Amino acid sequence: MNFLTGPPILIDDITLDNIRKYPIWITTFNEYGIQDQEVYQRPIIDSNDVTTDIENPFITLRVKDTAYYAFAEYYRPGDCLNKIEVWFNDTWIMPDEIPGLQTPVFLVSIPLIDGVDDVEFMIDSAFMFAERVLS
Numbered sequence: 001m002n003f004l005t006g007p008p009i010l011i012d013d014i015t016l017d018n019i020r021k022y023p024i025w026i027t028t029f030n031e032y033g034i035q036d037q038e039v040y041q042r043p044i045i046d047s048n049d050v051t052t053d054i055e056n057p058f059i060t061l062r063v064k065d066t067a068y069y070a071f072a073e074y075y076r077p078g079d080c081l082n083k084i085e086v087w088f089n090d091t092w093i094m095p096d097e098i099p100g101l102q103t104p105v106f107l108v109s110i111p112l113i114d115g116v117d118d119v120e121f122m123i124d125s126a127f128m129f130a131e132r133v134l135s
Contacts, residue, residue: 002053005042014041016087019071023060023110024050049112050074058083059113064106064120068098072130074113081107081121081130096127106133 008028009018019025022043041058050057061070063086071092072081084107085092095105105123107130113119121130 002051003044004046006045008040008042011039011041014071016069018043019060019069019087020110023048024054025058025071026054027056027058047111049115050109051114052076060110061107061121062110063095063101064108066101070095070107072107074109079132082128084123084127084130094127095123105130 005026006022014025022045024044024047025041026044028040028042044054044057047054050059056076057074058071059074059081061072061081062068063070068086068088070084070086072084074081084095086095086098088098095101103123103125105127107121107123109117109119109121120133120135122133123130
């Protein structure tokens with residue numbers, strides 16, 4: 001691990017302020033002393049680049065052409081996102097629950113991904129995952 005992390009936070013307690021301050025988060029799998037490891041996340045506090053040594057992080061994204069932010073798991077082998085949620089009225093909701101959100105929905109990464117900024121993803125019609133848009 002070539003990065004520093006902050007303290008674990010219960011995933012349901014992570015807020016917009018948290019993800020804007022630290023745009024990359026990792027699950028606490030395999031950490032001793034943490035019960036229910038899969039429901040806690042740690043922010044990466046010393047990097048703004050999702051590199052190959054960060055396995056399946058959750059990342060901060062902007063919902064393109066809106067004021068909304070999203071949080072989703074970046075799955076490197078598929079170069080896609082899943083577990084997508086959007087911050088709306090002080091809580092996390094699924095993208096399809098946002099009134100008036102026009103499709104297709106594009107998400108833009110806040111952190112770099114392998115040194116590339118503003119990586120775009122398009123959410124599928126079922127709002128379950130998003131594939132990277134190749135330019």
